Each structure stands twice: as structure tokens, then as C-alpha cells.
Amino acid sequence: MTESQLTTVMEAVPEPMLHIDGQGTIQATNAAARALLGEWILGRSYAAVLRQPGLLGRIEAVQAEGQAGEARFELADSAGGIQFRVRISVLPEQGGRDRTSGARWPILLHFTDITHLREAEEMRRDFVANVSHELRTPLTAVLGFIETLRGPAKEDAAARDRFLSIMEDEARRMNRLVSDLLSLSRVEAAERMRPSDIVDLGAVLDGVIAAMRPAAEENGNTVELLRDGLARPDDDRLRALIHGDRDQLMQVFLNLTENALKYGGPNKPVTVRILREEGSASLKGPVIRVDVIDRGDGIDAQHIPRLTERFYRVDTHRSRAMGGTGLGLAIVKHIVNRHRGRLRIASEKGRGSTFSVLFPEA
Known part of the structure; x- marks a missing residue:
């Protein structure tokens, strides 16, 4: 040659x-x-x-x-x-x-x-380390209580009931973690396959509000749905239609609304607002935007870019005490990506947070 x-x-x-x-x-x-x-x-x-x-x-x-x-x-x-x-x-x-x-x-x-291979390997190592850490704490607690119940507290009925209650909480926490890991795995596997079904996002939010209302009322909260410029679902001309997977969309807004209730605090209203607007930047054309708004303590700006990372928590102790696994917003991010949407987070200390999801209109 x-x-x-x-x-x-x-x-x-x-x-x-x-x-x-x-x-x-x-x-x-x-x-x-x-x-x-x-x-x-x-x-x-x-x-x-x-x-x-x-x-x-x-x-x-x-x-x-x-x-x-x-x-x-x-x-x-x-x-x-x-x-x-x-x-x-x-x-x-x-x-x-x-x-x-x-x-x-x-x-x-x-x-x-081969940079992506190195990054993937680093992510795998971090993921294994995080999962191991998350499981080690409840497992250590459960094993410790079992040892105590077999020994010093064997005949102590009050201690036994207290320890069994804590063991149940830790077991449920591990179960939630495993469920979220499986959910995250399924979402990541399907992320490149855009949904083809037509879904009315307004009807999805009606279902979310109905599901979350009892939990909200138990803590003295209210959850309201505002439709800015959108008619009721029975008006075919102005329904909020997008290409989507209904179950995954329910998962997104159940997660965001549950977070708003948890971290907003008791006796603080949560607002879910849906509206139609013109897209911008990489999301052109008409879009349907959903805002989930709480009136809690807000989030420091330094934490916002990392909120969708796996296992990232602003307040680790508080999140675990509330039953959080640290995977919810990571799941939300991947589902929104699959729907070719965008997730935006705005917050101000002392004034609450707004989690906005934007989807291309069908």
C-alpha cells in the first residue's frame, strides 16, 4: 500500500x-x-x-x-x-x-x-458500595436484636415487642430498597424506548391526588390540583395529551407528591399545577408542564444539581427516618428521560421547593 x-x-x-x-x-x-x-x-x-x-x-x-x-x-x-x-x-x-x-x-x-468504560466501572463500584452500605445498617440492627432476644431479653415481653417493632421497620426499609433497585433497573433498561401510547396527563394527576389525599390529611396537609388554562378531563379539546407510559407517569408524580408532603412538613399545603406552554431550548413546540410545589424549608442551591444522583440525600438521617431509599429522584429522572421530557428543580431556603416536569405535547 x-x-x-x-x-x-x-x-x-x-x-x-x-x-x-x-x-x-x-x-x-x-x-x-x-x-x-x-x-x-x-x-x-x-x-x-x-x-x-x-x-x-x-x-x-x-x-x-x-x-x-x-x-x-x-x-x-x-x-x-x-x-x-x-x-x-x-x-x-x-x-x-x-x-x-x-x-x-x-x-x-x-x-x-474508552473513557465511558472507565466511568461505567467507577459507577458500578460506587453503586455496589452504596447498596452495601444501605443494606449493612438495617441488617446489623436486625442481627443485633435477634441476638438480644435470644439472650438478655429472652423473657422480657416489653423489650421483645419493642425490638420486634424495630426489626419490622428495618425489614420494610430493606424491602423498599430492593423494590426501588428493581424499579430503577427496569426503568434504565427501557430508557431508550420512547412510549407510544397516548396518555392524558390530567387524568394521571387526578389519580395521584386521590391516592395521596388520605396520607396528606393524616398530617393536616392538603393536596390540590390546579389546571392553568386546561379544561376538565371530560373536555376532549383541551386534555393534556402526551406520549407516555401511564404506570411510569403515575410513579413519577406519586414520588414527587409524596416527597413534597414528607419534606414540606405537617400542616403545609402541597400544590400540583398543570399547564400548557411553549417549549424552549432543546424542547421545542408546545409542552405540558407539571409543577409539584411544597412550602417546606427549601433546599440549598449547592445540593440541587446532585438531587437525582443515586443515594444522594440532603439530610441523610432525616431521609432514612422518613423511609427514603435515596433512589426516588433517580427513578424520576430516568422515567422523564424516557418520555423525552425535562426535570427542573427550583428552591429557596425558607420558601419551599418546586419540582417541574415538562413533556412534549402529543
């Missing part, structure tokens, strides 16, 4: 590629390599361009031995670095080569971005 043919082939490859001759000079590059490393690299020594001992050592070995190899290459950036797997292939010269001559082999470097 001639140099021009090799360059043509390299330009057709979307990943960065470098051709290095036997003298260690970069003889050819493609557009992706120049974008990654700079326009100046052509004709330069590979050692001056790449500058990472692990990769340089592997290149030297491949050029000397004529056997393909792999190495890692990392570029630092503001997001924390991009990591590449570099495949080093030998390019035999026309007419063959005398391996006893001591001449070095020309090679081809192919860079593959």
Missing part, C-alpha cells in the same frame, strides 16, 4: 490514527488525530508528541520486535481526562524485511476512546 493510499484509508476512520515510520517520525495522520493532538504533529518525532512513558515504551518494543501490541494514553481536560486504548499494528514494507538487519518496523497507531 502506498503512502497516499494509507492516508486515504486513515482519513476514512473516525478514530485518531497515526502512521510512524521506522525512524520514529509521524508520516501520516487523519483528521481525528490532528483534532486530538494538534496540526503540528506531522513530521515530528512520536516521542515529542505522545510523551507518556508507558505508551512510548510499548511503541519502541513493537518497532523492535515486529509484534503488535496495546497501550493506554490519557489526555487531561476540564472534565477529568480522556482515556484511550491504543492499538499498535506493524506495517510490513513492500518486498518484506530482513528481521536480522536491525531496522525498525513502521507502525500504525489506532486510538479508541
Whole structure:
């Protein structure tokens, strides 16, 4: 293959590629390599361009031995670095080569971005660590109470009843955690498949309000639904229709409304408002927006960007005491993403919070 043919082939490859001759000079590059490393690299020594001992050592070995190899290459950036797997292939010269001559082999470097694999591995490790931590606490408590009931409190009826009640609470907490983990797994698996059914979001919210009203009244709260510019569900002309999965939409707004009641506090009204408006930015055209508004203590601005992370809690002790698993808003985020919607959070200390969900209108 001639140099021009090799360059043509390299330009057709979307990943960065470098051709290095036997003298260690970069003889050819493609557009992706120049974008990654700079326009100046052509004709330069590979050692001056790449500058990472692990990769340089592997290149030297491949050029000397004529056997393909792999190495890692990392570029630092503001997001924390991009990591590449570099495949080093030998390019035999026309007419063959005398391996006893001591001449070095020309090679081809192919860079593959594996940053996402590293990030996925880090997420997996964090997830396993978080789940282990969340389960360890209730399991330790249950095992401790069992040991106590078998020993010092064996004949103490009052202690037995108290410990059994706590054990039941901890078991229910573990059950909620497992249920939320399964729910999150199902939602993530289906996230790329957009729902095709037509759902009336107003009717979904009617069901949510009806389901949450008894719990709200028990704590002296009220939950009201406001329809700004929307007619009642029996008016076919102005129903809030979107492409959606009704069960998942119920899950979203049950979760947001339950959170508003929990963290809003007793004797604080919760408002669910649905309206139609024009979208903006990446969500063009008419959209249906639902606001879930509480009048609680609010959330510090520093916490808002992280609220949808798995197991992230503003107040860990309070969340666990209320039965929270730390997965609810992560589930909400993935369901909203599946529906091609947007989740927005606004809060002010001492004035409550507003969780807004926007969906494209059908």
C-alpha cells in the first residue's frame, strides 16, 4: 500500500490514527488525530508528541520486535481526562524485511476512546458500595436484636415487642430498597424506548391526588390540583395529551407528591399545577408542564444539581427516618428521560421547593 493510499484509508476512520515510520517520525495522520493532538504533529518525532512513558515504551518494543501490541494514553481536560486504548499494528514494507538487519518496523497507531468504560466501572463500584452500605445498617440492627432476644431479653415481653417493632421497620426499609433497585433497573433498561401510547396527563394527576389525599390529611396537609388554562378531563379539546407510559407517569408524580408532603412538613399545603406552554431550548413546540410545589424549608442551591444522583440525600438521617431509599429522584429522572421530557428543580431556603416536569405535547 502506498503512502497516499494509507492516508486515504486513515482519513476514512473516525478514530485518531497515526502512521510512524521506522525512524520514529509521524508520516501520516487523519483528521481525528490532528483534532486530538494538534496540526503540528506531522513530521515530528512520536516521542515529542505522545510523551507518556508507558505508551512510548510499548511503541519502541513493537518497532523492535515486529509484534503488535496495546497501550493506554490519557489526555487531561476540564472534565477529568480522556482515556484511550491504543492499538499498535506493524506495517510490513513492500518486498518484506530482513528481521536480522536491525531496522525498525513502521507502525500504525489506532486510538479508541474508552473513557465511558472507565466511568461505567467507577459507577458500578460506587453503586455496589452504596447498596452495601444501605443494606449493612438495617441488617446489623436486625442481627443485633435477634441476638438480644435470644439472650438478655429472652423473657422480657416489653423489650421483645419493642425490638420486634424495630426489626419490622428495618425489614420494610430493606424491602423498599430492593423494590426501588428493581424499579430503577427496569426503568434504565427501557430508557431508550420512547412510549407510544397516548396518555392524558390530567387524568394521571387526578389519580395521584386521590391516592395521596388520605396520607396528606393524616398530617393536616392538603393536596390540590390546579389546571392553568386546561379544561376538565371530560373536555376532549383541551386534555393534556402526551406520549407516555401511564404506570411510569403515575410513579413519577406519586414520588414527587409524596416527597413534597414528607419534606414540606405537617400542616403545609402541597400544590400540583398543570399547564400548557411553549417549549424552549432543546424542547421545542408546545409542552405540558407539571409543577409539584411544597412550602417546606427549601433546599440549598449547592445540593440541587446532585438531587437525582443515586443515594444522594440532603439530610441523610432525616431521609432514612422518613423511609427514603435515596433512589426516588433517580427513578424520576430516568422515567422523564424516557418520555423525552425535562426535570427542573427550583428552591429557596425558607420558601419551599418546586419540582417541574415538562413533556412534549402529543
